[in-house]
Amino acid sequence: xxIENYLYLSALLFTIGAAGVLIRRNAIVxxxxxxxxxxxxxxxxxxxSRMNGxxxxxxxxxxxxxxAACEVVVGLAIIVTIYRSRRSASVxxxxxxxx
Amino acid sequence: MNLAAIVNNQTQTPEAVLFFVLxxxxxxxxxxxxxxxxxxxxxxxxxxxxxxxxxxxxxxEAPFLGxxxxxxxxxxxxxxxxxxxxxxxxxxxxSLEETIRGQRIGAILGGLGVGFLLISLISRAxxxxxxxxxxxLNEEGNVKVIASILFTRYVxxxxxxxxxxxxxALGAMVLAHRERLLPRKSQRELxxxxxxxxxxxxxxxxxxxxxxQHNAVDIPALxxxxxxxxxxxxxxxxxxxxxxxxxxFRMNQSIDENEDQQRTEIGE
Numbered sequence: 001x002x003i004e005n006y007l008y009l010s011a012l013l014f015t016i017g018a019a020g021v022l023i024r025r026n027a028i029v030x031x032x033x034x035x036x037x038x039x040x041x042x043x044x045x046x047x048x049s050r051m052n053g054x055x056x057x058x059x060x061x062x063x064x065x066x067x068a069a070c071e072v073v074v075g076l077a078i079i080v081t082i083y084r085s086r087r088s089a090s091v092x093x094x095x096x097x098x099x
Numbered sequence: 100m101n102l103a104a105i106v107n108n109q110t111q112t113p114e115a116v117l118f119f120v121l122x123x124x125x126x127x128x129x130x131x132x133x134x135x136x137x138x139x140x141x142x143x144x145x146x147x148x149x150x151x152x153x154x155x156x157x158x159x160e161a162p163f164l165g166x167x168x169x170x171x172x173x174x175x176x177x178x179x180x181x182x183x184x185x186x187x188x189x190x191x192x193x194s195l196e197e198t199i200r201g202q203r204i205g206a207i208l209g210g211l212g213v214g215f216l217l218i219s220l221i222s223r224a225x226x227x228x229x230x231x232x233x234x235x236l237n238e239e240g241n242v243k244v245i246a247s248i249l250f251t252r253y254v255x256x257x258x259x260x261x262x263x264x265x266x267x268a269l270g271a272m273v274l275a276h277r278e279r280l281l282p283r284k285s286q287r288e289l290x291x292x293x294x295x296x297x298x299x300x301x302x303x304x305x306x307x308x309x310x311x312q313h314n315a316v317d318i319p320a321l322x323x324x325x326x327x328x329x330x331x332x333x334x335x336x337x338x339x340x341x342x343x344x345x346x347x348f349r350m351n352q353s354i355d356e357n358e359d360q361q362r363t364e365i366g367e
Contacts, residue, residue, distance in 0.1 A: 001115035002108060003230055004221060006155065009122050011217035013148070016129040019210030023203055028184060029138050032145050035176065036129060039152050042168075046159045053231025055244050058161045059253055062245070065164075065171055066260050070267035072176050076183045077274035084277075089187045092198050 006047040013040035027079050027089045031072070038068045108230050114158055125151040142180050149173045160233035163241045318343045 013036060020033030042061040049057025082094050110118075128147040135141050149172045157165035236244050249257055284292075319342065320331035329337070336342060 001110050001118060003110055004226070005118055005122070006159065007221045008218055009118075009125070009155075011221060012126055012214060013129055015210050015214035015217065016126070016133065018213060019206055020133045022206030022209065023133060026138050028180065028187065029132075029141050032132065032141055032180060035172075036132070036145060036148060039149060039172070042164075043152055043155060046156050046161050046164060049161070050159045050233050051226065051230045053233060053236060055233075055236055055248055058164055058241075058245060059248060061156075061161075061164055062167065062249075063253075063256060063260060065167060067263065069171060069176060070263050072179060073267045073271045074274070076179060077271040080183060080186060081274050083187050 003047065003051060007044055010040045010044040010047065013037075013043070025090050025092055027082070027091050027094070028076075030091060031075055031079070035068065035072070038064060117154070117158055121151050121154060138184050139181070142177060142184060145180075146173050146177050149177065160237055161241065163245055315343070317341055 017033045017036035017040060020036065021030050024030050024033065042064055045057040045061040045064070047057075049055065049061075079089060083089050086093050088094075125148050128144040128151075132141045132144040132148070135144065149168065153165045153168040153173070155165075156162075156168055233241075316333065317336050318332075319327035319329060322328050332342060
């Protein structure tokens with residue numbers, strides 16, 4: 001099996017995540033699709049790191065994971081705050097940032 | 100023989116088997132994430148994809164990242180998602196109406212276009228020289244190699260990341276904090292308020308089956324005048340039509356019947 005297959009899988013997962021962000025209306029599902037895109041990019045990082053025989057790609061994937069964890073914490077807190085004021089987690093209902 | 104070694108830019112057969120078993124499962128789970136209606140199901144399917152990715156990291160000679168993926172993503176991040184889903188309401192499924200006309204078709208076409216572009220790019224790209232693999236680097240342990248670079252070349256990024264983590268934690272606390280506008284009510288004030296409100300019974304709602312002979316959850320309590328109290332049973336059970344008739348379990352009725360029978364027997 002050529003090692004590029006991992007890259008194809010990564011591209012496929014990234015595409016599915018991107019389509020999900022555009023299609024779904026629930027803010028939490030949109031968020032999960034963003035996570036899927038980040039993970040797909042991580043797979044490409046790890047594969048390239050193995051191709052080139054360097055460790056830097058793995059470190060980048062590691063940093064991406066930490067940043068994604070921070071992003072999830074803040075993003076979900078925002079979703080909970082919006083839900084408290086609007087009683088809805090749909091992105092259509094949050095057209096305005098103010099109340 | 101090193102199973103993860105690369106020979107002539109090809110992986111070994113076990114890894115190919117792993118890939119062709121796991122990759123379709125992951126792609127199907129990712130597609131299901133888009134198509135499934137309930138948000139909880141999407142979260143579970145995303146967990147499947149993430150565990151698959153962790154296995155692929157380990158197969159790609161990055162065992163440390165694979166373990167971190169399982170601990171951080173499937174352990175922490177997915178649990179956070181599920182917690183928030185439970186807070187926001189599990190049954191908050193998507194609305195299917197389109198606010199922008201033709202957006203869904205456009206998104207599917209755009210997604211197909213991006214996917215086609217990425218895949219054709221990868222297939223045409225000249226990725227260069229012979230692939231090396233990590234076997235030389237990982238000789239003294241993957242974690243050791245990562246640590247030796249993380250704390251030398253990338254030490255500045257590491258420090259900045261720590262600041263980012265603290266900022267994110269503070270941000271979440273600030274966003275989730277709710278300022279109390281009115282002073283907290285004491286127990287005495289709460290009691291006075293409850294007596295003044297006529298809508299709620301002062302003694303609280305009766306539990307199911309109270310004053311009846313049987314106390315299963317599907318039997319309404321009986322009010323002092325003998326009528327069943329609708330508020331004592333969960334509305335879900337009532338909506339399903341699974342309410343039992345309390346009369347079948349009523350004590351004095353059956354006693355009366357027995358007495359009647361006895362009387363008739365005596366009379367005879």
